[in-house]
Amino acid sequence: MARTFLTIQGDRRIRTGGNGGAAAPSAISAPGSRAGACSLTVVVVRGVPWWGLVSSAAAPVLLAGGWTVAAGLQPHSFNAVADTISSLAAKGATDRWVMTAALAGVGTCHIVTG
Numbered sequence: 001m002a003r004t005f006l007t008i009q010g011d012r013r014i015r016t017g018g019n020g021g022a023a024a025p026s027a028i029s030a031p032g033s034r035a036g037a038c039s040l041t042v043v044v045v046r047g048v049p050w051w052g053l054v055s056s057a058a059a060p061v062l063l064a065g066g067w068t069v070a071a072g073l074q075p076h077s078f079n080a081v082a083d084t085i086s087s088l089a090a091k092g093a094t095d096r097w098v099m100t101a102a103l104a105g106v107g108t109c110h111i112v113t114g
Contacts, residue, residue, distance in 0.1 A: 052113055059109035066102020073098060 089099035
């Protein structure tokens with residue numbers, strides 16, 4: 001199955017062929033531009049493993065979920081505009097382990113995702 005990729009770069013369109021990007025790129029110049037005026041770079045991106053997708057999807061869920069749960073456990077109201085989420089894990093915060101665990105989980109997801 002042949003795939004063609006089209007990338008717009010400034011006022012130029014760059015078309016690369018299929019076969020995993022192995023085909024040489026052909027440039028379609030904009031009207032009035034000189035052929036070969038800029039160099040083209042073709043980058044082949046390999047497939048993303050399943051664990052990379054899972055960890056990249058889990059990071060925002062952990063952050064928003066931990067933030068919501070930790071804010072709900074506070075005896076005083078938490079103002080998301082005036083306060084920082086790190087204050088939910090700071091000394092003196094009620095059940096600060098919730099936000100600490102969420103931030104550690106987000107960090108782990110970033111390491112796994114690479």
